[in-house]
Amino acid sequence: MKKYKLLLLTTALTGLLTACNEQLDLPTDGRITMDQVFSDYNRTRGYLNSCYGFVPKPYMDRASFTDEAQDADDITPGSRYIVWYGGNVTSTTYGKNSADGSPWGDLYEGIRKCNVFIENIKTAPVYASEGEKNAWTAQAHTLRALYYLQLIKRYGGVPIFDKPLGIDHDFSTDKRAKFSEVVTFILSDCDKALSYPATRDGLPWEIFDNQYGIMTRAVAYAIKSQAVTYAASPLWSDGTYDWAKATEINAEALAECLANGYRLFDEKPAANIAQNAYALFFFTTSNDQRATDKETIYHVGDKMQVWRYAGMPTNPGMERTGPCPTQDLVDAYEMANGEAPITGYSDEARTVPVINAKSGYKENDPYAGRDPRFYASVYYNGAVRNLDQPNGKKVETFVGGEEEISDINRKHTRTGYYLRKFSNFRSGQNNDADGAVRLMRLAELYLNFAESAYQSAGPDVPVKAGNLSMSARDAVNAVRTRAGMPGFPLGMSKDAFEKKYRNERRIELAFEEHRFFDVRRWKILDQTDRFVTGMRITKSGSNYVYKRFKFQNRNAFSDKYLMYPIDQSEVDKIIGLSGTGSPDRDWQNPGWLD
Known part of the structure; x- marks a missing residue:
């Protein structure tokens, strides 16, 4: 067992984060036991720090895998966008x-x-207060x-x-838990974390000096909110978490x-x-201990260079135009009066x-009088x-314009729009001043609550949690008020509210990975991702002629694309270790058998 602990720690300490801690004083042969850690x-804190850093960082490019954007590299031979749009992804090639x-x-x-960490800290002899x-x-x-x-x-x-695997672990007993079962585990973990005091000797609300990026109570509540909203949604709902239960959890998180x-x-x-508060928010730092930015809950996305990797050809030093907003997305932005510009096609x-x-x-002046977020x-x-x-x-x-649309140049827009x-x-x-994608922010909690509340109680019925009394309509309208948009009207039917709500979520969270x-x-993947459209504009004298066009059909909308495939090498390892099941029945996701 001691040998196992030594081997385990060799990998456990790889990539250890030491920014806020003294460097570990390892023996010269690099080996150290868990008891020593x-x-x-400092070693205990160092090990906790090494538990951070495994969340995939959100980035603007995911928009190109949705109906939000068509990527300018769809003309670059061998690009991942050509492969994705063509539906030529396999479980072996999905990763790249x-x-x-x-x-x-x-x-x-x-x-x-x-x-x-959780298992060892219970009996750790480290000299530290219980708090x-x-x-x-x-x-x-x-984090877990x-x-x-x-x-x-x-x-x-x-x-x-939920525990470290021992050398005598019986892999044949391993199985995939249902989505709802994992959500139950997630909620339990968050509740365990929230059971500790809301102080520095527990799980605080505050972000203290040198603690940026550390877990807080808000993160735990945001995890619960997103997990239960997903669990009640059509793809994952199995009756364990209905919309009423989701509303209860979302209301508490928001409150x-x-x-x-x-x-x-x-x-x-x-x-x-900047044009408005919404615009300013996305290139304002969240590393201010909530002095100015009181909306960000958890921020792991790296600062982006939009000017370079989603830029216009007139930007000196730009390399590619990247995700180009689609006409479909532009059509989704309401008019400033709250009305949809179009009702269909x-x-x-x-x-x-x-x-x-x-x-x-007006079709001859399509960008006037739109939602400020546009x-x-x-x-x-x-x-x-x-x-x-x-x-x-x-612009x-x-x-023929300086930033003209092009179907042959990756440094020009493919759709008629730039991010x-x-x-x-x-x-x-000489000035990297662009922003980043937040992983979790308060606007999402408002929208999660609105989604579950209109489903369980209706659009206008107040739901109470603590000092909070809010309806689904109230929650959406809070988000729209910040954007400078009129609220949803009273008395909408559930179906009408759902349509307008889903559009609101699409707009508020655009390019933040939520749409995917x-x-x-x-x-609704088979409704949204079959193809996208753009706008080709020609100039005639001082007038413009606007002509919509359709891109080639995409082939990444079938049911298999509802989930990632598990990397085939991982599936092979699981089957090899467990000696049970078959990849099509137990481990690989539907449709991904290559």
């Missing part, structure tokens, strides 16, 4: 052709480390819940391991966060800084829109390029 204060690779192994490595040990334990439970959440939203039900200082970011910027290619007469939308998220033909020069350069996506969200207009070669998972859990 958990009897030393997907948005975040194949994170199965990394997430289970994080879980293994959390298990080792500090409690705080460490709460972090490990929250987070890793399991990231697994199930990608792979569905997975094996649950607790609001009661403890979380707020939607509403700082109004000067006109030469009269052709199967979605190139002939049915105009909503009440909206004020201007914060999309560069369109005629958009002001530099906010400090409102009468200066305008030219028309044929603006996360981008500070001042960013460039939302259309899957709602089981």
Whole structure:
């Protein structure tokens, strides 16, 4: 067993995070026992730090795997977008052709480390107060819940391991738990973490000095909210978690966060800084101990270079245009009066829109009078390029313009639009000022609550939790108020509310990776991802002619794409170790047998 512990620790200490701790003083042969780790204060903290860092970092490129964007590299031979759009992905090649690779192994490595920590800290002789040990334990439970959440939203039900595996572990007993069973485990882990005091000697709300990125109570509540919302959704619902139960958990999560200082970011910027609070939020740092940014709950996404990797050809030093917003997404942005600009299409290619007469939308001036979030998220033909020069350069996506549409150049838009969200207009070669994707933020909690509440109680019925009394409509309207949009009206039917709610979620969380998972859990992938459209603009004198067009059909919308495949090498290892089952019945996800 001692030999096993030595081998286990060799991998456990790989990549140890030492930013906030002294470097581990390892013996010269690199070996150290678990007893030695958990009897030393710095080594114990170091091991806990090594439990962090296994969450796949959200990034703007996932939009290109949804109906939010068509990637400009769809013309680059061998690109992952050509493979994905063609539906030519297998369980063996998924990792190199997907948005975040194949994170199965990394997430289970994080879980293994959390298990080792939780098991050993119980009897650790390390000289530390019980309060500090409690705080460490709460972090490990929250992290483990987070890793399991990231697994199930990608792979569905997975094996649950709550203790380190011994050398005598019987792999033939391992099985994939159901999605709902893993959610139950996630909720239990979060509740365990939340059972500790809301202080530094437990799981606090506050983010203390040098504690950025550490688990907090808000993270635990956000994990619970997302997990139960997914569990009640059509793809995963098995009766264990209905919408009423989801509403109960979502209401508590939202109420607790609001009661403890979380707020939607509403700082109004000067006109030469950003278009509105929504725009400013995405390139404002979240590393401020919630002094200004009180909306971010957990931020693991790296700072992006939108100007370089999703840029316009007129940006010096740009390399590619990346995810180009689709016409489908642009159509989803309502008018500023709250009306949808179009109510549908009269052709199967979605190139002939049915105009909503009440909206004020004009086909010859399609970008006027839209939701303020449109201007914060999309560069369109005629958009002001530099906010400090409102009468200066305008973006030219028309044929022949400086940023013209192209179907042969990866440095030009494929759809007629460029990504603006996360981008500070001042960013460039000498000023990396773009933002990043938050993994969890308060707006999602409002929307999760709204989704479960309209399903379980109706759009207008208040739900109470603590000091909170809020209806689904109230929750959505809180998000829309920050955006400068009129609220949902009173008295909507459940079906009408659902349609408008899903559109609101699409807009508020655009390019933040939610769309990829939302259309899957709602089981509408075959409706949203068959193809996308763009807008080709030509200039005639001083006038513009707008013509919608359809891209080639995509082939990544069948039911097998509802879940990631488990990497085939992992499946082979599982079958080899367990000696039971067959990959098609027990381990590999449906449709991914190569």
